Amino acid sequence: MSDQNDPMAEIRASFFIECEELMEALQDGLQELDDGSEEPETINVVFRAVHSIKGGAGAFGLEALVRFAHRYETVLDEVRNGSLQPDSEAMKLFFLAADHLSDLVRACRDETELDEATSDELLTRLDALLGEDGGSEEVEPEEFEVQGLSLALDLPDLDVDDTEANDSTLYTVRFKPEQELFATGNEPLMLLRNLCDLGEATVRCNFDDLPSLTDLAPETPYVEWIIELKTEAAEPEIRDIFEFVDGLCELEITGPQGEAAAPAPDAPAEEPPAPPEPAAEAADPAPAPEPPANVVPMGNKEPPAPETAKEPEAEKKPATPAAKSVVRVDLERIERLVNLVGELVINQAMLSQSLDEAGLSPHSDAMNGLEEFQRLTRDIQDSVMMIRAQPVKSLFQRMSRIVRESSAAVEKEVRLVTEGEATEVDKTVIERLADPLTHMIRNAVDHGLEATEKREELGKSRAGTVTLTAAHRSGRVIIEVADDGAGINRKRVQEIAANKGLISPDAQLSDSEIDNLLFLPGFSTAKQVSNLSGRGVGMDVVKTSIQSLGGRITINSEPGKGTTFSISLPLTLAVLDGMVVNVAEETLVLPLNVVVETLSLGPDDVQMLRPGNYVVRWRGGFVPLYDLGVMLGYRSHRKTDPGSIVLLIVLEDGSRAALVIDGIQDQRQVVIKGLDDSFYRAPGIAAATILGDGQIALILDPADVISGMGHIRGTDLMLSERKIANE
Amino acid sequence: MTEPLVLQPKLDLPAAAPLAEELKARLDGDLVIDGKEVTQLGALCLQVLLAAAISLKGKGHKMTMTHFSDKVVEQMAQMGFSPETLAEGRA
Numbered sequence: 001m002s003d004q005n006d007p008m009a010e011i012r013a014s015f016f017i018e019c020e021e022l023m024e025a026l027q028d029g030l031q032e033l034d035d036g037s038e039e040p041e042t043i044n045v046v047f048r049a050v051h052s053i054k055g056g057a058g059a060f061g062l063e064a065l066v067r068f069a070h071r072y073e074t075v076l077d078e079v080r081n082g083s084l085q086p087d088s089e090a091m092k093l094f095f096l097a098a099d100h101l102s103d104l105v106r107a108c109r110d111e112t113e114l115d116e117a118t119s120d121e122l123l124t125r126l127d128a129l130l131g132e133d134g135g136s137e138e139v140e141p142e143e144f145e146v147q148g149l150s151l152a153l154d155l156p157d158l159d160v161d162d163t164e165a166n167d168s169t170l171y172t173v174r175f176k177p178e179q180e181l182f183a184t185g186n187e188p189l190m191l192l193r194n195l196c197d198l199g200e201a202t203v204r205c206n207f208d209d210l211p212s213l214t215d216l217a218p219e220t221p222y223v224e225w226i227i228e229l230k231t232e233a234a235e236p237e238i239r240d241i242f243e244f245v246d247g248l249c250e251l252e253i254t255g256p257q258g259e260a261a262a263p264a265p266d267a268p269a270e271e272p273p274a275p276p277e278p279a280a281e282a283a284d285p286a287p288a289p290e291p292p293a294n295v296v297p298m299g300n301k302e303p304p305a306p307e308t309a310k311e312p313e314a315e316k317k318p319a320t321p322a323a324k325s326v327v328r329v330d331l332e333r334i335e336r337l338v339n340l341v342g343e344l345v346i347n348q349a350m351l352s353q354s355l356d357e358a359g360l361s362p363h364s365d366a367m368n369g370l371e372e373f374q375r376l377t378r379d380i381q382d383s384v385m386m387i388r389a390q391p392v393k394s395l396f397q398r399m400s401r402i403v404r405e406s407s408a409a410v411e412k413e414v415r416l417v418t419e420g421e422a423t424e425v426d427k428t429v430i431e432r433l434a435d436p437l438t439h440m441i442r443n444a445v446d447h448g449l450e451a452t453e454k455r456e457e458l459g460k461s462r463a464g465t466v467t468l469t470a471a472h473r474s475g476r477v478i479i480e481v482a483d484d485g486a487g488i489n490r491k492r493v494q495e496i497a498a499n500k501g502l503i504s505p506d507a508q509l510s511d512s513e514i515d516n517l518l519f520l521p522g523f524s525t526a527k528q529v530s531n532l533s534g535r536g537v538g539m540d541v542v543k544t545s546i547q548s549l550g551g552r553i554t555i556n557s558e559p560g561k562g563t564t565f566s567i568s569l570p571l572t573l574a575v576l577d578g579m580v581v582n583v584a585e586e587t588l589v590l591p592l593n594v595v596v597e598t599l600s601l602g603p604d605d606v607q608m609l610r611p612g613n614y615v616v617r618w619r620g621g622f623v624p625l626y627d628l629g630v631m632l633g634y635r636s637h638r639k640t641d642p643g644s645i646v647l648l649i650v651l652e653d654g655s656r657a658a659l660v661i662d663g664i665q666d667q668r669q670v671v672i673k674g675l676d677d678s679f680y681r682a683p684g685i686a687a688a689t690i691l692g693d694g695q696i697a698l699i700l701d702p703a704d705v706i707s708g709m710g711h712i713r714g715t716d717l718m719l720s721e722r723k724i725a726n727e
Numbered sequence: 728m729t730e731p732l733v734l735q736p737k738l739d740l741p742a743a744a745p746l747a748e749e750l751k752a753r754l755d756g757d758l759v760i761d762g763k764e765v766t767q768l769g770a771l772c773l774q775v776l777l778a779a780a781i782s783l784k785g786k787g788h789k790m791t792m793t794h795f796s797d798k799v800v801e802q803m804a805q806m807g808f809s810p811e812t813l814a815e816g817r818a
Contacts, residue, residue, distance in 0.1 A: 214782070
């Protein structure tokens, strides 16, 4: 009956998306707990995340997921109610369980094989946290049996001092699902099961409103359940079960009847408040669903229960975030919108060019209208890009798992510190960053940080720190992976590079040049190949991946203090503010953000360093000068005449260069059109774009142009500065 | 004796309407419901079965429920029924 047209498939897909969000909340909460948060809400968030995953999984019959989540939740509940104080080992286990839960969710989503062995191993360890009788806490969803309510309610002695001895309370829960509850993939069966897990329960179904089969709308619920529940749980816990169907059902919870579960703290022990004549009613094995005295509709914050029950509820309130209206949209639809906006930008450029060529006055209505059109296009562009932008938080959370796993593999103590998780980056960039970042983190743990004992010898903290940072800087996204390890052993790096024939043995390299040797294909400094990294396929692949995103990677390392890898990425892969220039009768586009100044060369501005190598005088210093036409092979070398136009560019690593061009056409937004694999990968060319006249222009990657074809290194430049200064 | 109605394995939301249609076509005599393949019984399908049982009872026919696994019997119990009470249209 349920096949491809299964409407449940969509709900199921949305459940898995929600799981991603819940896993994020779970990781956040665990991290806060690990950082020493004593805020009660933190453990509530953690508990609820697992609980909600369990609830949803149950609705889809994902038994293995339910089983794991249930027992994980049981342990978390112990932490929540204060019976268990997790130490650092327990926290590690909680993180592992969260990681595994995430794996289970993915396996269920992708319908791949579940790792039951790991489930069992982790569950055994989780049960151990509960003490000897921990295992008996376990309530397999399948194992539930409806139990008769022991109504020989031996009413407690109402001895106030004896609060611990018998604090079971009798609740009557009326639950009537609404149609939306099913439509959102929930199933009353799971809720009833969870409710019964809380204690002794009698479930009765009231189907008075059920029409005859011929009149029945099969997808409309007509029945309700009345559950008599005797439990030690407080009312908020009962309410928690229905948390994820809030608003999708009618829920009434009748508080304690006749049981002085929580007398007022100052009530005299001898004279408890008169219980509302309840015993007879409670003794009725099938009590009528009459409206109870203290009915609390779901969502009402005032529980009927006594003070003790009120507190957790009150605490819980701030946790429920203000409802934020969110629409989930298929990524394909957004991609289509992005492409359309790209076309709009091209179209606008074409229109602009047509009007220019028509020789209209800049003050004409048409030109004014065009300006407005350009502004609107830009706004639409920005708004569409905002839709695709996502915080890097989910990516960072994945990295925290990589740190846990890799540190365990090499037996090092490592702490991951993340900063700037809210930094937003284009979704496509985030997805493609996962692999390179994983490799960099592993490298930092494996090679960057010293062994624990070594750190102690050096007077460093036992645990190494890996810091992952994201920030927006000058229109780009900067992501840094830093470790507080030994720093790059430059002598050794140079030795290895020389031994492998990557550089000449007597090469004079600056620190930065030595560091960059790490990016050479096949380079590996690890003496032993570990199963983590060090197979020599690392950093060059990382560099290539980053470059394919239009990004760049740089290294900064200080002996004894650590190494920082910085990735600089464009905010989006779709559009770019560019400077359109002419070079040797070709039209090229340079990213505008690298151009800091345009110069017209004066007669004494250019100095020859050695034949073919020139520098240009700029603000009291010298900057290497390159003829873009020569570098790109458009023309042979020629003398740079005074009056030539020069673009001064500054790259992320702070290096500067002056590029000789023939003319500047315009500054405008251009749509990036990737050059697919069928094109030869030309150094220095990042992508292409379509200009207003329909002409195709290449977009340059200035850093690649300089690094691939530059002849003047920083050391040369310093020498030249000295030489010229001495002259 | 009429052929038993063999229920689908997963009796969830999408299964409710087809099940109701099948049952509507079988209200003219005693009905045997075979649950040998059922792995999951959701509330909506339970409700359909209950409505069918009440309708059959009203017409003087009998509904019998057979071959339900322990797991599914437990699921019924969690919703306040047993195969027998469900077949008789009572809680």
